[in-house]
Amino acid sequence: MSSQAKVAVGGVVVAILALILIPTFILKLIVLGVIAIPVAGYLMLDPSQRRRVRAQGRKRLGS
Structure with missing residues (x-):
């Protein structure tokens, strides 16, 4: 594995435990918070920084 x-x-295990206990x-x-922070x-x-971040994402998708 x-x-x-x-x-x-x-x-997945942590998420299931969180659903049960919290x-x-x-x-x-x-x-x-997990969604809003990024x-x-x-x-x-x-x-210009956003452009660079998007370009990095596209570069990784192509490889």
């Missing part, structure tokens, strides 16, 4: 697969399985309101706040970081970049 590759290390990426181990991380994915671990993430109250719904707190779980929603955690999910919102989006806020991207929006704080200058337009």
Whole structure:
């Protein structure tokens, strides 16, 4: 099993445990934070920096 697969399985296990053990309101706040933090970081970049980030993503998709 590759290390990426181990991380994915671990993430699924943690998510299932979180659904069982953590109250719904707190779980929603955690999910919102996981999504909002990278989006806020991207929006704080200058337009030239955003262009470079998009170019990196396209370069990785092609390889």
